[in-house]
Amino acid sequence: MSDARTEMLSRIRTALGTSTPEPAPVPREYRSAGEHAAGSAEVLEVLVDRLVDYKAHVHRVTAADLPELLAELLAPGPGADPGRSAEGQVVGSSSDRSSDILPAGREAEVARARSSVVVPPGIEPAWLAGLADVEVLTDSREAPLSAVELDGTDAVVTAARVAVAETGTIVLDGEPDQGRRAISLVPDVHVCVVRTDQVVQTVPEAVRLLDADPGRPLTWISGPSATSDIELDRVEGVHGPRTLHVALVS
Amino acid sequence: MPDWEALRDAGSAIKADVLARLPELLEELERNVSARGGVVHWARDAAEANRIVADLVRAKETDEVVKVKSMATQEIGLNEALAEEGIAAVETDLAELIVQLADDMPSHILVPAIHRNRTEIRDIFLERMGDAPPDLTDVPRELAMAARAHLRRKFLSAKVAISGANFAVADTGTLAVVESEGNGRMCLTLPETLITVMGIEKLVPTYRDLEVFLQLLPRSSTGERMNPYTSMWTGVTPGDGPQEFHLVLLDNGRTKVLADEAGRSALHCIRCSACLNVCPVYERVGGHTYGSVYPGPIGAILTPQLTGEKSDLPYASTLCGACYEVCPVKIDIPSILVELRAREVELGGASPDTADRVWKAAMKAASFAMADGARFRRAARLPRVLRAISRHGVIRRLPFPGSLWTRSRDLPEPPKQTFHDWWAGREDER
Numbered sequence: 001m002s003d004a005r006t007e008m009l010s011r012i013r014t015a016l017g018t019s020t021p022e023p024a025p026v027p028r029e030y031r032s033a034g035e036h037a038a039g040s041a042e043v044l045e046v047l048v049d050r051l052v053d054y055k056a057h058v059h060r061v062t063a064a065d066l067p068e069l070l071a072e073l074l075a076p077g078p079g080a081d082p083g084r085s086a087e088g089q090v091v092g093s094s095s096d097r098s099s100d101i102l103p104a105g106r107e108a109e110v111a112r113a114r115s116s117v118v119v120p121p122g123i124e125p126a127w128l129a130g131l132a133d134v135e136v137l138t139d140s141r142e143a144p145l146s147a148v149e150l151d152g153t154d155a156v157v158t159a160a161r162v163a164v165a166e167t168g169t170i171v172l173d174g175e176p177d178q179g180r181r182a183i184s185l186v187p188d189v190h191v192c193v194v195r196t197d198q199v200v201q202t203v204p205e206a207v208r209l210l211d212a213d214p215g216r217p218l219t220w221i222s223g224p225s226a227t228s229d230i231e232l233d234r235v236e237g238v239h240g241p242r243t244l245h246v247a248l249v250s
Numbered sequence: 251m252p253d254w255e256a257l258r259d260a261g262s263a264i265k266a267d268v269l270a271r272l273p274e275l276l277e278e279l280e281r282n283v284s285a286r287g288g289v290v291h292w293a294r295d296a297a298e299a300n301r302i303v304a305d306l307v308r309a310k311e312t313d314e315v316v317k318v319k320s321m322a323t324q325e326i327g328l329n330e331a332l333a334e335e336g337i338a339a340v341e342t343d344l345a346e347l348i349v350q351l352a353d354d355m356p357s358h359i360l361v362p363a364i365h366r367n368r369t370e371i372r373d374i375f376l377e378r379m380g381d382a383p384p385d386l387t388d389v390p391r392e393l394a395m396a397a398r399a400h401l402r403r404k405f406l407s408a409k410v411a412i413s414g415a416n417f418a419v420a421d422t423g424t425l426a427v428v429e430s431e432g433n434g435r436m437c438l439t440l441p442e443t444l445i446t447v448m449g450i451e452k453l454v455p456t457y458r459d460l461e462v463f464l465q466l467l468p469r470s471s472t473g474e475r476m477n478p479y480t481s482m483w484t485g486v487t488p489g490d491g492p493q494e495f496h497l498v499l500l501d502n503g504r505t506k507v508l509a510d511e512a513g514r515s516a517l518h519c520i521r522c523s524a525c526l527n528v529c530p531v532y533e534r535v536g537g538h539t540y541g542s543v544y545p546g547p548i549g550a551i552l553t554p555q556l557t558g559e560k561s562d563l564p565y566a567s568t569l570c571g572a573c574y575e576v577c578p579v580k581i582d583i584p585s586i587l588v589e590l591r592a593r594e595v596e597l598g599g600a601s602p603d604t605a606d607r608v609w610k611a612a613m614k615a616a617s618f619a620m621a622d623g624a625r626f627r628r629a630a631r632l633p634r635v636l637r638a639i640s641r642h643g644v645i646r647r648l649p650f651p652g653s654l655w656t657r658s659r660d661l662p663e664p665p666k667q668t669f670h671d672w673w674a675g676r677e678d679e680r
Contacts (some may be wrong), residue, residue, distance in 0.1 A: 005292040008450070008501050009273050015509035016272070026263040030256035030462070050475065141489025147406045147440050167476035180490040181439045181481075185432065207461035214422040214457045215286060217487045220464075220480035225432035228472070229345035229361055230390040231368055238344065238394055239401065240432030240479060 032208075034166070034201025043165045043201050044248065050168025054223025055236050056244040063249050066193065071130035073191055073245055074155055076115035115154045118145060118183050122176025123157065127193065139183050140176075150186035156241070157191045158184050161218075162206045163199045168223065170194060170246065171206060173216040181217055190241040192221070196250045251469065260462045262580040265518035268453050269508060275420040275453050276499065282423025286485020288495040295502050296326035299447060302498055303328060303412065304335045306445055312337075312409045316401075318427065318434045319343035320414025321521055322447050322500055324356070325543045325556075328412070339412065340404050342433035344397050351378040357537030358545070360471055360523040365536065368393065401433065411437035411492070415448040416520065417463055418497075421456045424484045425497070428467055428477050438481045444492035449500050451508075451517040463520060466578035470522035503556035512589045516552045518579040525573035525583060531566050540566065547573035551586045564590040 036042040051058050061069050114133050121140040128136060137153060139145045145153070159177035163170045170192055172178045184190055200206055210218065225240035236242070251257075268275060280290040293299035307315055315332070317323070317339050329339040329350075341350040345363035349356050352374045356362030363371070368388040375382040375396055381403075382396050413434065417426040425446060427434045438444060454463065460482075468477040486495050508514050526532045526546030537545040540563060542553035547567060554561035564587045573583045 004294050004298060008292050008294055008499070008505070009276070011294075011501065011505035012273050012276075012450075012508060015505045016270070017509070024263060024267070026267060026459075027256070027259050030253040030260055030465075054478075144489065151402070151406055164476075169476050174487065174490055181435070182491070185435050185439055203465050204461040207458060207464070211457045214419070214424055215484040215487075217484070217490055218480075218482040219435065220476070220482075222474075222476040222478050225430065225478050227344045227394055227431045229343070229348070229363055230371055230393055232361065232364070233368075233390040235391045235394040238398055238431040238433070239342075239405075239436055 030204075031202055032204045034205065036201050038200045038205070039195075039197040043199050044196055046201070047163060047165035047168060047199050048248070050165065051223065051246055054168050056168075056223050056246050058246050058248060060248045060250070066127055066247060066249055067130035069247055070127055070157060070191065071132065071134075073189075074115060074117050074131060074134050074157070076113055076133050076154075116152070117155045117157055118150060118153045118187060119157050120159075120176060120179025120183065122179075123159065124177070127157065139179055141180060144180060144182070147182065147186060150182060153187045155189035155191060156183050156187045157193065160192055160194045160198060162209050163194050164203055164206045165199055165201050167203060169203075169206070170221045171210065172219045172221070173210065173213065174218070175216070181219055184219065184221075185240055188241055189243045189245070190221075191245040191247060193247045193249060196248060199248075251465075254469075257462055257466055258578055258580050261466050261520075261578055262518065264454060264459050264462060265451075265579050266515070268451070268455060269514060269517060271455070272450065272453070272508070275455055276450060278420040279418055279423060279453060280499075282421070283485055283495075283497055284423075286423055288423065288485040288497055291496060291498045293447075293498055293500050293502070297331075299326050299498055299500050299502065300328055300331035302496075303445055303447065304332055304337065306443070306496055307332065307337050307410050308335065310410050310443055314338045314340060314404075314408065315410040315412050316340050316342050316404055316408040316437050316441065317346075317411070318413040318429070318437045319346045319362070320412075320447065321543065322414045322449050323412060326447070326500065326502060328447065340401075340408075342401050342404070342437060343429075344394060344431060344433075347397055347401070348374060351375070355538055358523065358526060360526075365538070401436075405433075405436040405440055408437075408441045410443045410445065411441040412445045412447065413437055415446050415452055416467065417460060418448060418453050419455075419457050419460065420453055422484060424457060424482050426460065426464075426480060426482045428464075428480045430472070430478045432479055435479055435481055438483065439491050441492055443494040443496070445496045445498065447498045447500055449502075450504055451519075467520055467522055470520075470524040470576065470578040503558065506558050507552070507555040510555060513551060513555050513586050515581050516548065516555055516586060518581050519548050519552065520579060522578055524576040524578065528572040528576050530568060530570060530572070535566070547583045547587075548581070551581075551583055551590060554590060560594065564594065 034043070048058050059069055114135060116135040116137060118137045118139050119128065121138055137145060158172060158179055160170045161173040161175065161178065172184060174181060224236050224242055224244045225238045226234055226236045227238045228234050283290050291302045293302055313336055315337060319341065332339045341347050345361055346356070348363040348366055348371055357365045368390060371393055372386055372388040375393065376386060379396070379400055381400055386392060386396055413427055415425045416428045427438060454460065464480065468474045483491060486493055504517060507517055525548050529547050532546045540546065540549050542549050542563065544552050550563040550566050554563055567587050569584045569587060571584050574581070577583065
């Protein structure tokens with residue numbers, strides 16, 4: 001029996017045989033960039049529209065107001081209103097999806113006096129300066145929390161690598177301000193901080209940027225998780241975080 | 251989407267280029283995956299792939315693995331093969347979980363449990379899931395939350411995950427999985443070991459090519475601007491995600507398809523399911539009728555080519571051309587169907603008369619079906635596809651792009667008899 005690798009490659013070469021299609025240049029007439037600059041007002045407006053459409057909560061704040069917003073979003077108990085930003089500038093859906101149905105055994109957590117948040121090692125410390133009654137756990141590649149520990153954590157705060165306005169997508173690339181893939185997956189609330197200058201208009205612009213470090217593990221996020229598997233009825237929040245807050249910082 | 255046609259042109263050309271340079275691109279992929287700490291395996295057929303995966307799982311001393319929905323592993327019957335070795339493969343996609351708990355067959359590439367309605371799903375969960383809340387109702391959101399709680403326990407403890415792949419980038423060794431629910435992220439991130447089974451045609455040459463397919467795939471499959479989650483990984487990232495990664499490259503008939511100059515473009519397929527959603531025959535007969543893992547128009551050309559066996563699938567078409575029009579990589583399915591039909595006649599020893607008869611009958615069948623769906627309802631067997639979502643005999647919503655159709659009109663409930671059954675019955679009457 002010949003080695004599978006050798007035989008498969010030989011089968012392919014035989015299959016292509018004399019009728020190998022001519023390698024032709026790939027036509028790339030599609031848009032390689034949008035008409036608006038990264039971070040421009042037009043691009044931000046499109047991003048917010050898409051995120052809201054995907055049932056993410058969007059908060060537009062200045063860098064100075066970010067700590068206050070995070071304090072409000074991460075505050076323990078049902079008192080926090082995730083739909084209102086520190087500026088009182090409400091952009092986005094303020095549905096209470098996250099609290100209507102909880103998995104068995106988690107109801108008690110809502111009323112707790114203290115909540116917990118996991119953060120990556122490279123997060124900007126000033127962002128967390130306003131937190132009160134919140135246990136902050138730092139997770140890193142060197143000192144990772146277990147999946148069970150993450151499951152017992154209420155929320156996660158990360159930065160982002162790039163955002164795509166047209167598709168309402170945020171991309172995380174695992175660098176120290178974004179952390180391991182598991183931390184933005186297991187906790188039920190993800191607060192993602194995106195700088196306005198990180199927002200590009202189109203997918204090709206984002207891919208070009210990411211192509212600089214193609215080995216990094218990527219997570220592309222476009223709204224909370226969703227399924228239409230039951231009678232094509234869309235249900236948001238299946239396995240990933242059921243609530244996604246995007247803090248858009250100018 | 252102002253540049254849709256330009257994206258299709260690029261997607262089609264990239265896939266043609268991949269096939270033309272397949273040996274060197276596969277070797278390049280292998281080099282790059284290995285350089286980043288991954289292990290590449292080659293599997294000539296289903297049995298070999300299943301053997302490789304089972305051995306890898308057993309080496310981890312576990313008897314349960316979590317799985318992301320994957321057409322390739324369904325094609326090779328991996329779950330059944332693992333079961334024979336005493337390994338339980340837990341499907342984690344909601345629809346696949348429903349199908350698996352019900353001991354059922356998927357009926358659609360994208361929404362495999364579309365033939366089950368909400369009440370049936372609740373009953374399946376209550377009877378088979380083991381830990382479903384006893385007061386579970388049939389509200390889709392509650393059903394989804396029951397699945398979330400059930401599967402989370404599995405995710406948190408799983409040692410090994412098995413996935414397919416949507417794309418593999420030759421020049422970087424990067425793999426990509428496109429999904430909606432987050433079960434993919436769970437499988438690709440939490441277990442210690444990840445095994446990915448991928449058809450050899452899933453390659454793209456460069457990282458940049460992802461910009462084309464990440465725009466084509468979500469829109470063609472669910473009509474979304476972008477699917478909720480896409481994961482990409484390159485070999486092993488120390489300290490982040492699985493620390494052991496195996497990539498199984500699968501032939502299983504693909505080189506046979508490649509050898510066929512007329513039919514090889516079937517290997518361009520990115521499994522979006524757009525052709526199913528627009529196909530008048532699929533709408534009528536449903537996924538189970540095709541009797542193959544790949545249903546619908548793409549299944550009608552891919553299945554006979556992959557298996558190399560005689561098949562009547564190429565006749566399950568009216569050649570209306572809708573599949574070609576929506577295909578994001580421009581596979582000319584109608585032309586390939588005609589070619590395969592001609593070949594059936596030549597190779598099968600059938601006379602041109604037979605071909606003509608079969609052809610006319612097929613056309614008649616289609617017009618018959620579309621003229622009066624009620625005739626089919628008198629038939630005995632139940633394919634049940636799409637019927638689950640019908641209300642009072644009509645379907646008000648279809649997935650994209652069928653949604654464009656049902657936005658303004660209702661579709662009659664599909665018939666209860668399959669194309670095969672009807673066909674067989676018709677032949678008997680003669």
